[in-house]
Amino acid sequence: MLVALSGRRFAITGGTGSFGHAMVTHLLRSGAAEVRVLSRDEAKQDQMRGRLRDDRVRYHIGDVRDLGTVAQVTRNVDFVFHAAALKQVPSCEFFPLEAMRTNVLGSANVVEACDRNEVGSLVLLSTDKAVHPVNAMGMTKALMEKVAQAHVRTRPDSATTVSCVRYGNVMYSRGSVIPLFVDQIRRNQPLTVTDPGMTRFLMSLADSVDLVERAFTRATPGDIYIRKASACTIGDLANAIGNLFGVTPKLEILGIRHSEKTHETLASREELRHAEDLGDFYRVPLDTRDLNYAPYEKEGVPGTDPLFDFNSANAPRLDVPEIEALLRTLPEIRAELGTAMAAA
Numbered sequence: 509m510l511v512a513l514s515g516r517r518f519a520i521t522g523g524t525g526s527f528g529h530a531m532v533t534h535l536l537r538s539g540a541a542e543v544r545v546l547s548r549d550e551a552k553q554d555q556m557r558g559r560l561r562d563d564r565v566r567y568h569i570g571d572v573r574d575l576g577t578v579a580q581v582t583r584n585v586d587f588v589f590h591a592a593a594l595k596q597v598p599s600c601e602f603f604p605l606e607a608m609r610t611n612v613l614g615s616a617n618v619v620e621a622c623d624r625n626e627v628g629s630l631v632l633l634s635t636d637k638a639v640h641p642v643n644a645m646g647m648t649k650a651l652m653e654k655v656a657q658a659h660v661r662t663r664p665d666s667a668t669t670v671s672c673v674r675y676g677n678v679m680y681s682r683g684s685v686i687p688l689f690v691d692q693i694r695r696n697q698p699l700t701v702t703d704p705g706m707t708r709f710l711m712s713l714a715d716s717v718d719l720v721e722r723a724f725t726r727a728t729p730g731d732i733y734i735r736k737a738s739a740c741t742i743g744d745l746a747n748a749i750g751n752l753f754g755v756t757p758k759l760e761i762l763g764i765r766h767s768e769k770t771h772e773t774l775a776s777r778e779e780l781r782h783a784e785d786l787g788d789f790y791r792v793p794l795d796t797r798d799l800n801y802a803p804y805e806k807e808g809v810p811g812t813d814p815l816f817d818f819n820s821a822n823a824p825r826l827d828v829p830e831i832e833a834l835l836r837t838l839p840e841i842r843a844e845l846g847t848a849m850a851a852a
């Protein structure tokens with residue numbers, strides 16, 4: 509139960525996406541007084557309205573690219589979670605300026621609106637692809653983090669605590685590889701694996717929501733919260749999904765896709781140098797040193813970088829049975845398995 513958050517008012521940008529939707533559901537269960545959902549797609553809002561049937565949710569059509577819209581949605585709310593983004597790697601690659609407009613300028617609007625409306629806490633959703641970015645999606649998310657931090661540096665008197673949470677892959681999110689593999693198994697098709705040795709962090713939606721809650725209630729301005737997620741290889745993931753459905757899947761190897769990394773990084777070694785280890789999480793605090801040139805040239809901090817980043821190759825590695833167990837906790841997989849058993 510979100511004791512600190514119960515009875516409060518929230519706004520969520522991108523509230524109809526997988527992550528936003530899980531957050532809205534969690535906040536309603538935890539006693540939120542009002543949850544405003546800002547998103548562009550009226551059909552998805554309508555579906556969500558039908559599913560949730562809760563008068564505490566208020567739906568706003570609009571785009572984070574418009575400051576006026578965001579300012580209106582964030583008036584008189586206590587907490588804002590910013591999840592709206594262009595997050596498909598290929599579309600951001602083809603249209604990097606569109607990614608800039610939504611992920612960077614849109615995020616700047618959200619920060620500005622929250623500051624003006626004196627929102628208590630704003631949490632921005634980032635991704636492992638923002639660390640040492642190789643594609644436009646990751647680059648714009650990295651800049652989003654910088655926009656959030658620059659705000660904290662330039663407006664230390666702001667009433668709003670601005671922080672970021674950084675995630676790896678959220679399991680079963682829309683358009684991601686797990687629902688794709690499940691669908692391929694259902695259709696009796698080979699599983700299209702890019703590279704069996706490729707690794708990704710795995711996080712359930714429930715764990716993701718938990719990290720946002722922590723940032724809402726405990727972050728200090730400029731923090732980046734990172735969960736120490738476990739990882740797996742894509743080959744093991746394919747086999748684990750096959751096992752769940754009682755098949756030995758055929759793999760069709762595609763090769764690494766455009767602008768894709770073999771391993772993802774959640775925290776760079778430069779960040780780990782000053783990160784606070786909170787058990788299940790890292791807190792990367794803002795470097796608050798004055799950025800005027802004189803102190804920049806003269807004031808260093810003693811210390812050495814650790815040798816390694818925290819990445820999906822050296823993170824705790826889940827084996828096939830462990831991946832199976834994790835997959836079984838997902839409501840979507842349970843529903844799929846129930847249907848598969850009923851059909852058998």
Ligand SMILES: O=c1ccn([C@@H]2O[C@H](COP(=O)(O)OP(=O)(O)O[C@H]3O[C@H](CO)[C@H](O)[C@H](O)[C@H]3O)[C@@H](O)[C@H]2O)c(=O)[nH]1
Nearest residue numbers: 595596597635636637676677684685700701702703706742
């Ligand atoms: O047919 C496929 C599709 C994907 N993969 C592999 O499966 C892994 C996960 O792929 P996803 O497409 O599910 O996820 P990505 O890592 O490409 O990126 C996803 O996770 C990111 C967070 O890290 C962002 O949220 C992003 O929008 C989202 O697509 C990757 O190693 C990918 O190569 C396959 O093997 N076969």
